[in-house]
Amino acid sequence: MGAMINRALVIVLGLIALVTITVAQGRQGRGQREPESPAPTIREYKPQSTLVVPAHPVPRAKFPAIDMHGHPPPLTSPDAVQSVVRAMDSLNLRIMVVTGNPGRIPRDQMLQDLQVLRGSPHKDRLAVFANIDFRNVGPGFGQKAAAQLEEDIKAGAVGLGEIMKDFGLTARKADGSRLALDDPELDPIWSTAARLNIPVMLHVGDPAPFWKPFDYSNERWLEMALFPNRRCPPERCPPFEQLIAERDRLFKKHAKTRFVAAHFGWQANDLGRLARLFDEMPNVYVETGAVLYELGRQPRAAHAFMVKYQDRVMFGKDSFAPDEYPYFWRTFETADEYFDYYRDYHAFWKLYGIALPDDVLKKLYFENALKIIPGLSRAGFPQ
Ligand SMILES: [Zn+2]
Numbered sequence: 001m002g003a004m005i006n007r008a009l010v011i012v013l014g015l016i017a018l019v020t021i022t023v024a025q026g027r028q029g030r031g032q033r034e035p036e037s038p039a040p041t042i043r044e045y046k047p048q049s050t051l052v053v054p055a056h057p058v059p060r061a062k063f064p065a066i067d068m069h070g071h072p073p074p075l076t077s078p079d080a081v082q083s084v085v086r087a088m089d090s091l092n093l094r095i096m097v098v099t100g101n102p103g104r105i106p107r108d109q110m111l112q113d114l115q116v117l118r119g120s121p122h123k124d125r126l127a128v129f130a131n132i133d134f135r136n137v138g139p140g141f142g143q144k145a146a147a148q149l150e151e152d153i154k155a156g157a158v159g160l161g162e163i164m165k166d167f168g169l170t171a172r173k174a175d176g177s178r179l180a181l182d183d184p185e186l187d188p189i190w191s192t193a194a195r196l197n198i199p200v201m202l203h204v205g206d207p208a209p210f211w212k213p214f215d216y217s218n219e220r221w222l223e224m225a226l227f228p229n230r231r232c233p234p235e236r237c238p239p240f241e242q243l244i245a246e247r248d249r250l251f252k253k254h255a256k257t258r259f260v261a262a263h264f265g266w267q268a269n270d271l272g273r274l275a276r277l278f279d280e281m282p283n284v285y286v287e288t289g290a291v292l293y294e295l296g297r298q299p300r301a302a303h304a305f306m307v308k309y310q311d312r313v314m315f316g317k318d319s320f321a322p323d324e325y326p327y328f329w330r331t332f333e334t335a336d337e338y339f340d341y342y343r344d345y346h347a348f349w350k351l352y353g354i355a356l357p358d359d360v361l362k363k364l365y366f367e368n369a370l371k372i373i374p375g376l377s378r379a380g381f382p383q
Contacts, residue, residue, distance in 0.1 A: 259283060
């Protein structure tokens with residue numbers, strides 16, 4: 001009896017020793033030695049790079065540029081226009097397309113923007129897109145919205161959008177059901193845009209990581225922690241892939257309508273997939289608003305993509321912050337390495353320049369936008 005207990009004890013002690021050694025080796029193997037000093041938080045750790053390489057800041061775009069995704073402050077007066085134009089001049093931005101003003105009722109503000117611009121010496125420098133309120137879609141909504149769009153284009157708007165992400169995520173029909181992006185009730189809007197020869201700019205969904213578990217393996221952990229309402233758990237949002245599928249069916253069904261998928265269609269982190277979309281749907285374009293951190297972390301793939309699809313990508317910035325535009329110019333124009341990005345909750349990594357050739361840069365900066373948005377003024381651009 002005593003001998004059996006002793007043997008059992010030896011086996012248990014042996015197992016404990018084995019587990020301890022394995023765990024210790026595992027920790028070492030994964031480099032998980034514990035730091036002697038308290039570890040900084042994700043917000044505190046801001047290492048200064050010691051890399052010494054040539055740096056070529058680009059305060060002004062090499063060619064006059066069109067920001068096709070602009071959200072300037074509301075153009076309430078000639079002074080408001082003047083201050084936006086002054087900022088644009090310093091960046092070599094020739095035209096800003098107003099795709100919505102922050103914090104305003106879209107249609108009222110759009111009509112005011114148009115009215116102020118009509119009497120402005122800078123009316124060539126800003127262009128305005130119309131918008132649609134997708135709340136309470138019921139029978140007849142599409143026809144009515146299409147008629148309103150036609151009126152707004154007559155009043156001077158040159159496109160439709162940015163149709164914001166609530167279309168797809170939260171917009172509900174009058175009967176309480178979710179409004180699908182490809183709901184046939186909306187067909188008259190898209191076909192009217194084709195007939196009027198204007199582009200439609202859609203912001204569908206958000207970065208895919210917002211749909212992933214909110215844990216320390218998530219690339220956008222910080223943003224999801226700072227802005228909890230951007231998280232998209234299944235109980236709150238339709239699946240990411242469902243949104244993409246609805247969007248792509250809409251693009252395909254309205255093959256004569258020019259669609260601009262805002263923010264690279266949130267597929268700048270999967271350029272192979274976006275390439276397949278471009279190959280299948282020649283009526284689809286993208287713009288670069290708020291996705292610089294994706295292009296700048298894959299400089300070789302982004303360069304190849306921007307060269308191959310040079311007729312499909314337009315420059316867009318999204319939020320109006322004049323000191324952020326030069327990061328875009330530097331990324332597009334130079335081959336600089338490992339330089340800072342401007343927003344820590346988009347990306348904890350650095351950027352690399354993708355060094356686009358001049359003919360591609362011109363298309364990105366203005367030629368494509370002039371083609372896709374026929375209502376823009378051509379004044380001030382090289383022939
Ligand atoms: Zn936007």
